[in-house]
Amino acid sequence: xxxxxxxxxxxxxxxxxxxxxxxxxxxxxxxxxxxxxxxxxxxxxxxxxxxxxxxxxxxxxxxxxxxxxxxxxxxxxxxxxxxxxxxxxxxxxxxxxxxxxxxxxxxxxxxxxxxxxxxxxxxxxxxxxxxxxxxxxxxxxxxxxxxxxxxxxxxxxxxxxxxxxxxxxxxxxxxxxxxxxxxxxxxxxxxxxxxxxxxxxxxxxxxxxxxxxxxxxxxxxxxxxxxxxxxxxxxxxxxxxxxxxxxxxxxxxxxxxxxxxxxxxxxxxxxxxxxxxxxxxxxxxxxxxxxxxxxxxxxxxxx
Numbered sequence: 001x002x003x004x005x006x007x008x009x010x011x012x013x014x015x016x017x018x019x020x021x022x023x024x025x026x027x028x029x030x031x032x033x034x035x036x037x038x039x040x041x042x043x044x045x046x047x048x049x050x051x052x053x054x055x056x057x058x059x060x061x062x063x064x065x066x067x068x069x070x071x072x073x074x075x076x077x078x079x080x081x082x083x084x085x086x087x088x089x090x091x092x093x094x095x096x097x098x099x100x101x102x103x104x105x106x107x108x109x110x111x112x113x114x115x116x117x118x119x120x121x122x123x124x125x126x127x128x129x130x131x132x133x134x135x136x137x138x139x140x141x142x143x144x145x146x147x148x149x150x151x152x153x154x155x156x157x158x159x160x161x162x163x164x165x166x167x168x169x170x171x172x173x174x175x176x177x178x179x180x181x182x183x184x185x186x187x188x189x190x191x192x193x194x195x196x197x198x199x200x201x202x203x204x205x206x207x208x209x210x211x212x213x214x215x216x217x218x219x220x221x222x223x224x225x226x227x228x229x230x231x232x233x234x235x236x237x238x239x240x241x242x243x244x245x246x247x248x249x250x251x252x253x254x255x256x257x258x259x260x261x262x263x264x265x266x267x268x269x270x271x272x273x274x275x276x277x278x279x280x281x282x283x284x285x286x287x288x289x290x291x292x293x294x295x296x297x298x299x300x301x302x303x
Contacts, residue, residue, distance in 0.1 A: 001058050001060055002057060002058040002059045002060070003035070003061070004034075004035035004036055004037065004059075004061070005034055005035065005036040005037075005059075005061045005062065005063050005092070005119075006036070006037050006039070006051075006054040006059040006061065006062050006063070007029075007036050007037065007038045007039065007062070007063040007065060008039055008041065008047050008050050008051065008062065008063070008064055008065065008066070008070065008074060009022065009025075009038060009039070009040050009041070009065040009066065010040075010041045010047060010065065010066030010067070010069075010070040010096075010097075011040055011041070012041075013065075013066040013067040013069070013070060013096045013097040013098070014067055014096050014097045014098050014100075014166070022038075022040075024112070025065065025094070025112060026038065028112055028113060028116050029116060032116050032117070032119075032120045033120075034116070034119065034120065036063070037054075037059075039054075041066075041070070045073055047064075047066070047070050047073040047074055047077075048073040048074070048076055048077045049077075051073070051074045051077035051078060052077045052080075052081055055077070055078070055081055055083070055084060055089075056083075060084070060088055060089050060090065061089075061090050061092075062074060062089070062090065062091045062092070063091070063092045063093070063094060063119060064091060064092070064093045064094070065093075065094045065096060066095075066096060066097055067095065067096065067097015067098055067099060067100060067281075068097055068099050068100065068101050068102055068145060068280050068281045069097065069280065069281060069282055070097070071091070071093060071102060071144065071280070072143065072144065072145075072279065072280035072281070072282050073282075074091065075091075075129065075142055075143070075144045075298065076141065076142050078091075078298060079129060079131075079142040079294070079297065079298075080140070080142070086129075086297050086298050087126060087296060087297065087298065087299060088299075089298055089299065090124060090298075090299045090300070090301060091298060091299070091300050091301065092118070092119035092300075092301035093108055093115070093300075093301070094112060094115040094116065094119075095108060095109075095110050095115065096110070098163060098166055098167065098169060098212070099167060099169075099170060099210075099211065099212045099213075099281055100167075101145055101146070101207075101209040101210050101211070101212065101213065101280075101281070102144060102145045102207055102209075102280070104208065104209040104213065105145075105207040105208040105209060105222065106125075106207075106300070106302035106303050107302075107303035108302065108303050109303070118301060118302070118303045119301050122301065123301065123302055123303070124299045124300060124301050124302065125222070125223060125299070125300055125302050126223065126296045126297070126298070126299050126300075127144065127206065127207075127222060127223055127296070127297065127298060127299075127300050128206050128222070128223055128224075128225060128293050128294065128295050128296060128297060129142050129143070129144055129206070129293075129294045129297035129298060130142060130143040130144070130147055130204060130206055130227065130279070130291060130292070130293060130294070131291070131292050131293075131294050132147060132277065132279060132284065132289055132290070132291050133289060133290045133291075134277060134284060134285060134287045134288075134289045135287045135288040135289065136287055137285065137287060141279055141284050142279075142294070143206070143279035143280045144206060144207070144280060144298070144300075145205070145206060145207045145209075145210060145279075145280045146203055146204065146205040146206070146207065146209075146210035146216065146217070146279075146280065147203070147204045147205075147277070147278065147279040147280070147291060148201060148202065148203045148204075148210075148216075148277070148278050148279075149199070149201075149202040149268050149275050149276075149277050149289065150181075150184060150199045150200055150201050150202055150275045150276070151177065151178075151181045151200050151201045151232075152201050152202075152203060152216075152276075152278055153275065153276025153277050153278045153283060153284075153286070154177045154180060154181050154276055155170060155173045155174050155177050155211070155278075156173075156276075156278040156281055156282070156283045157177075157276060157278075157283050158173045158176055158177050158180075159173045159281070161173065161176070162176070167212040167213060168212065169212060170211035170212040170214065170281075171211070171212060171214075171244070174211070174240070175240075178237055178240065181200075182273075183198040183199065183200060183233075183234060184198070184199045184270055184272050184273060184275050185197070185198055185199070185270070185271040185272045186198075186199045186268050186269060186270050186271060186272075186275065187268075187269040187270075187271060188202070188231070188266065188267070188268055188269075189266065189267045189269075190229070190261065190263040190265060190266035190267070191261070191263050196271065197231075197233050198233045198234055199231075199233065199268070199275065200232040200233060200234055200235055201216070201230065201231070201232040202229070202230070202231050202232075202266075202268060203216045203217055203229070203230045204217075204227040204228075204229055204266065204291050205217035205219060205227060205228045205229075205230075206222065206227065206228075206293075207219075207222060208222075208250075210281070211281075213248055214247045214248060215247060215248070215249075215250040215252060216230050216247065216252070217229065217230045217260070218230065218252065218253055218258075218260040219250070220262075223296065225264060225293055225295040225296075226262045226263060226264055226293060227262065227263055227264070227266070227291070227293060228260070228262060229260065229261040229262065229263055229266065230252075230258055230259070230260060231258075231259040231260075231261065232257050232258055232259070233257070233259070234257070235257040239255075239257060243255050243257075264292060264293045265290070265291070265292040265293070266290070266291050266292075267288070267289070267290040267291075268288060268289055268290075268291075269288045270288055274286040274287050274288065275287075277289055
């Protein structure tokens with residue numbers, strides 16, 4: 001087993017200027033006595049390949065320098081390999097992305113020195129991970145933050161149009177996507193219940209924040225073996241506008257259009273058209289799906 005850290009840096013995350021800041025990061029890491037090997041991603045999903053290659057070399061300690069997408073692909077690489085118990089693998093994060101939503105739950109700052117200090121201090125938590133099976137897909141997907149079915153997927157699909165707006169990009173994509181979206185009649189099953197309803201959003205959360213700081217689930221606690229579920233059947237545009245401050249402040253429990261549940265497993269089957277699915281801000285595609293919790297899966301370094 002290699003004891004030093006394997007670092008994956010995504011130079012395209014957020015407004016990261018690789019040429020100016022990689023040397024600065026290396027100096028900070030060395031100054032904090034963190035022994036490491038650094039790899040820079042060259043193309044989409046390269047972070048997935050780099051993680052699996054590092055695992056085969058014997059690395060068990062990883063640092064993600066990127067956004068929610070980079071962390072998402074690293075988590076998927078860890079969960080999809082079969083040789084090493086995932087609980088033996090540790091990930092620290094230095095956030096440089098657009099949304100940086102996962103780190104908000106654990107108070108990991110964007111300041112390089114402070115984020116590196118958290119990694120050096122070594123406080124960890126073993127977090128649950130979500131697993132998504134999409135019907136007619138040959139792949140299985142994992143997520144460490146929040147997954148969404150329906151309108152949430154359309155927001156992610158349109159997100160690239162507003163990425164220059166930084167943390168506000170998801171908000172503008174939400175407003176833009178509303179006129180495009182058509183409610184979808186679906187059959188939802190969880191907690192031994194099955195019902196048919198119109199679907200606007202179904203969000204399944206392990207951590208607290210998504211969409212650039214929005215709080216779409218009635219989050220209670222992490223690592224309890226359950227998802228926090230929010231189901232929105234229908235909602236008007238005026239209600240969305242009025243609800244935005246509550247969504248960002250986490251005061252969504254009194255919005256009547258939100259329905260809250262907790263479950264370990266659920267399935268969504270469309271009765272009209274196949275819904276879009278996203279996880280951690282990455283578009284997975286469209287289709288009927290099942291989502292379940294993998295309890296205590298990966299160890300993360302937290303603040």
